[in-house]
Amino acid sequence: MARDWSRYWRSPQRRLEAMHAHFERHVYHRHSHETYSFGVTDDGAQAFTCRGSGHTSTAGMVMAFNPDEPHDGQAADALGFTYRIVHIGPELVTDALTQSAGRPAGLPLFADPVVHDPELAAGLRRLQAALLGGAPALLSDELLDAVVLAMVRRAAVRGPGRRSTGRSPGAAVAGRVAELLRDDYRTDLTADALATAAGSSRFAVYRAFRATYGMAPSDYQRQVRLHAARKLLAAGTSITTVAAETGFADQSHLTRWFVRSYGITPGTYRRASG
Template sequence: MTQDWSRYWRASDRPLEAMHAHFERHVYHRHSHETYSFGVTETGAQSFSCRGSAHTSAAGMIMAFNPDDPHDGHATDELGFTYRMVHIGPSLVENALSDSTGRHTGLPLFATPVVNDQALAARLRALHAALLDSGTTALRRDELLTATIAGLVRRAATTPLTEQRRPSRSTTIARQARQLLHDRVMDDLTIDDLARSTGTSRYAVYRAFHAKYGLPPSDYQRQLRLRAARTLIADGTPIAEAATATGFADQSHLTRWFTRYFGLTPGTYRQATTPDTALPTRARAR
């Protein structure tokens, strides 16, 4: 029997979530987040691929993912790993980095997915513990959040996250296909639909999309539907209804993919709609 477990917390009023988990057998499907995601490995080691390379985060190391950074993840060995993860929306990062005049300095880019910095790891653990502790005041959480973002950017970020002034043809194709997926997230689109919308061939649109976003269009579409289901569940929609509304065959189908992408079941996520309901949960044997 697996010893996997997870604990989740979600802010009710802003894009801020936290996870504390131990995984021995769970394997993350390749996915990305719409947030910045910062994790610190406490015990063991997690191996994952990101941006075309293989990485390992051992105890004391930090994982730093930009929004829409595709990655997977699994235990490096049979002993598993324990880690803390904080997901922070880009708007919170931008606000935390505003200068004294209130001007925004732009979003940072973390070029290295694994950072070995003990001071940053300690700061991230302190923020994570405060988020999961229902006795921590809102003011203290905000202080730790601002200080942690500033420290991560100062010590681990490289350059502002900016777009090319003149995107290549391939990038333009990928963005157009992505927009169609967002606009028609519940439609049963085909690769021909994507090709027609971009004025190119099926192969060209697939190649451009995968190169830009690190996922096939079908995986990206499923991810959009999972995010939509997650929002519905957080808003109180019954899980079975959320599954139907977002294009999944039934609740068990949604649960399988939800767990593979997010590391916890929809039911566990529903319990985390407020800080006081973040409870430790034993994962199913896989």
């Protein structure tokens, strides 16, 4: 009999969240976060796809996802997996790097989603335990800074700086479509509407979008809606109102996709303020 469980913590002041969970049956639908997401597998093995390839994180391994990077996840076998993950807003990463360097810093890039580094794993465990355990603010800040600096020094393939942006015609088409999906995420847009906005055919839009963003336009639209829902839930808005204001059919529709993408219910997330 499956014994999935999860604990979630969310800062009420800044984009900083932590989760500790064990999943045997839960399967993450392809999703993304607006934050950097650094995790460590405690037990078992988690299989996931990211950046066009399959990966497995086993006990002691660290996972690193860049902001808005699509990925999924599930247990690699019937025994399931236990893991910890911390979601850190890009502005917090920039601040830590800037304070450390004494000059303005940009954002790092992590190219390998799985890293075997016991020191990083230990640091992430300490930070996650402090956040979920209600540690004093000063200790949490120190551990957060230490994790950010260690992750960048030991796992980033490029130091702080701007990511290069695609300049191909396909990337330009995808960018126009993404802008429309972000601006009108509440609207039930059609494929023809996206094609018109992009000045291209429906099929060219679909191919360019998948190549640029790693997911279909419909999946991207749902992610934008989920990101908006998280902000409203964090502000204390009722789940029914959140569903209506973010383009979901109803509360059940929002709940179903929230669980599939994040492993917790909207109610759990709303109550998780630390």
